[in-house]
Amino acid sequence: MPGHVLDAERAHLAASRAALKAMREHARSLSADAAGDWVSQQILQSLLDQRVAALADHPDTPLFFGRLDRSAADDLPDTIYVGRRHVHDESSRPLVIDWRAPVSRAFYQAGPADPMGVALRRRFGYKGGELTAYEDEPLDGRRLGPSRLLTEEIERPRTGPMRDIVATIQPDQDEIVRADLGVTVCVQGAPGTGKTAVGLHRAAYLLFTHRERLSRAGVMIVGPNRAFLAYISSVLPALGEVRVDQTTVTGILGEHAHPEDPAVAAIKGDARMAEVVRRALWLHVTKPEEGVLFTKGINRYRVADHEVREIVAGLRGTTRYGPGRATLAQRLAHAVLIQMERRGESPDDRVQDAVARSKPVKALLxxxxxxxxxxxxxxxxxxxxxxxxxxxxxxxxxxxxxxILWRKPYKSHRSAKWTAADAALLDEIAGLIERTPSHGHLVVDEAQDLSAMQLRALGRRCRTGSATVLGDLAQGTTPWSARSWKTVLDHLGQPSGEVTELTLGFRVPREVLDFAARLLPSVAPDLAAPRSLRPGAGSLSVRPVPDAVAAVPEAVRQALGREGSIGVIVADAAVPAVSAALEGVPHTVLGPDSTGEDRVLVVPATLAKGLEYDHVIVAEPADIVAAEDRGPARLYVVLTRAVTSLTVLHARDLPAELAVP
Known part of the structure; x- marks a missing residue:
């Protein structure tokens, strides 16, 4: 019987792949020539190209991963296959239903207590793109224990970029993913709880559910660095979403990398600076001392100084600076036109615009x-x-x-060397001068590390939309790291956002997570300790060694005997020495703008956040702690990057919290 079932399911998979290929060929055959003008043709061709890209079939990626046998009596099919995208045959009969469709929600949420019209849920196991197994779960109350296929998929070794989790989304994650577009959601997620994947899948869900609206307003993913963006880059395309901006705060605010004392950066990033720069801008508006004299032919029209002062006072601070300046010119011109009309003239809008652009008005402006x-x-x-x-x-x-005052002032603003903290202030001022364009939805990852001014900059970019805010207060590693999510949401301009917490981990083994969690009382005492579903017996090895750097090559060789990626995470200053010690072992040093293609990566501790490796080797934790003020938080991040095994090498004493009892 199982063999016959597998044969039938493989036949359905083959038919679905053939149908997807036909859909792609049909999209490729469409022409943009039907559009009237050249611009319309270019726009239509771009949309067609995106459609073709979205219909790409990845041979190593399962086209569907689940099936629902429904018991409800309605117009829906009795059997529904749930997959990464919708696939239909030449008769428009659905062969695969997109995981984001309302009917697919039952695949993630249905249970014995609420079967949601489903009698049986079936999961499929794959090796590469080949369907190799299936597992049935009746929803009649019989307890069958945890899903073996689900566990295997979660624990499957990873190589290369991050994978999507559509086959393994849990009910609490699904609730976040399917939250309405109008709701801003803030996810406090412990390591391994899948918060980043949840944020990406929510973006994909919203694009599916609100396609027309978000195709105009846009969706933007904001990550902590380019290495992180490269790591997550394949998730949305695998889900058929190829038109999403992915960037960093630096990418938004500009590349201003001049070094700065963290104490100075902390002041510049403080929310109080918003009021300081607002005053600084409006202090440039001065009290008029003279009126305006406009001459047209032999006629002279004067707007008295007191009238000019009233106009300026009425506008000052009630509008953005740029439009206010333009409005002042129009108000002055209107005052002139009133005098013209009193003299029997009939000026129109063209005359008012000419007065507004005249030399006397420009001089006063x-x-x-x-x-x-x-x-x-x-x-x-x-x-x-x-x-x-x-x-x-x-x-x-x-x-x-x-x-914060410059010790050695620059000659002009053109020669100034701006810092990352300055970039947020410049953006704040730019937003006071002219309106900042807003996206329909913003996904912000590692949000706990952003300053108040950086959050305000992002808030301007979802002013008319909503956001998904992701992070972990325990992983805050900047001097200005957030202590509460309410504060983050306030700075983002989304005070009504809903805060939810994910504490159940699926990726990091319990033994590793419990070890790292010993740091929590000193890092984030108010957070609940995370839990992991994976026992991970034998996943942790803490080794005292004479020289931690010298011990790295042997630890790497041992890890190479097992399947999966290997991340060697060390204090930034130790990266050159560790890379030299690994001479002869193919490896890549991870940089801010790279991910590396080798199986072994040497990772600076400051770039580890958000990344995961099957096997993590941490050399000299004490050096990581000593490298920065929030060193224990950085070490907590580093220790929770492992999804199969963690090896800690130390010649110096471990931090007291991690000492073996």
Whole structure:
């Protein structure tokens, strides 16, 4: 019987792949020539190209991973195959239903207590692209224990970029994935709980459910660095979503990498700076001392100084700076037109625009409401002590003002070397001058490490939309790391966002997670300790050695005897020495802009966040802790990157929390 079932399911898989190929060929055969003009043709061709790309069939990726045998009496088919995308035959009969469709929700949520109209749930096992096994789960109350195929899929060794988790989404994860577009969701996720995958799958779900709206407004994924983006880059395309922006905060705000004292960066990243830079911008608007005299032929029209002051006062601070300047010109021109009409003239809009562009009006604008760039404003703020004091008022202490003031002022804003913290301030000022375009949805990962000003910058980009905020307060490694998600949501401009917590891990073995969790009381005492479904007996090895760097090659050779990827994670300063010690072993040193193609990767501790490896080797934890103020949090991140085994090599004493009892 099992053999016959497998044969039938393999036949359905073959038919589904053939149907997908036909769908792709049909999309490829369509022509954009039907569009009227050249621009419309280019737009239509782009859409057709995206459709063809979305219909790509990946031979090593299962086209469907589940099946529902339904008991409900309705218009839906009795048998539904759930997969990564919709597939239909030439008669439009569905062969595979997209996992995001409403009817597919039962695959993740149905249970004996609420079968949701399903009598039987079937999971499929694959090796490469070949269907090799199946497992049935009746939903009549019989307890069959945990799914073997589900466990095997979760524990399957990984190589290369991150995989999607559509076959293994758990009910609590599915609730987050299917949250409505209008809801901002904040996910506090312990290591291995799949929070990053949940965020990506929510983006895919929203694009499916609200295709028309989000195709206009756009979806953006924001990660901590380019190495992380490369790691997750294949997830959305595998789900058929090829039109999603993936970037970093640096990619949004600009490459400003000039080094800066963390204490200075912390002040610049503080939420108080929002009010400081707002004042700094509006302090450039001065009180008019003269009126405007406009001459047309032999006629002279004067707008008195007191009237100009009233117009400026009525506009100051009630609009964005750029539109306010344009409005001031129009208000002055309108005052002139009123005088023209009183003299019996009949001026129209063209006359008003001409007055607004006239030299007298432009001269007053330049004197009273000058045209500014963000760089000009911030340059003056950081180079002029008196101006900084006026803008700060009581928001920054004298000591804080002294700390952020440039010691050696640059000659001009064009020669200034801006820092990453400056970039967020420049973006804040830019948002005060002109409106920042907003996306329909924003997914922000590792959000706990963003400063208040960086969060405000991201908030401007989902001002008219919503967000999925992902992170772990215990993994905060910057001096300004968040201590509460409410604060993060407030800074993001989404105060009504819903905070949910994922504490049950599926990837990190329990033995490894429990070891790393010993750091939690000192790192994030208010968080519940994470739990793992995987016992992972024998997954942890803590080895005292004479020289941790010298011991790395042997540990790597032992790991090479097992299946899966290998990450050697060390303090940033130790990377060159560890790479030299591995001479003769093919490996890559992970950089901010690279992922590496070798099975063995040497990973600086500061780049490990968000990444996972089957086997992790950590050399000298004490050096990782000593390298930065929040070193214990960094070590917590490093120790939780392993999904099969963790080997800790140390010549120096372990941190007290990790010492073997």
């Amino acid at each position: 330049d004197a009273v409401w000058p045209k500014l760039t963000p760089e000009q404003v911030l340059f003056r703020l950081l180079s002029d002590a008196a101006f900084l004091a006026r803008a700060s008022r009581s928001d920054l202490s004298a000591e804080e003002q002294e700390l």
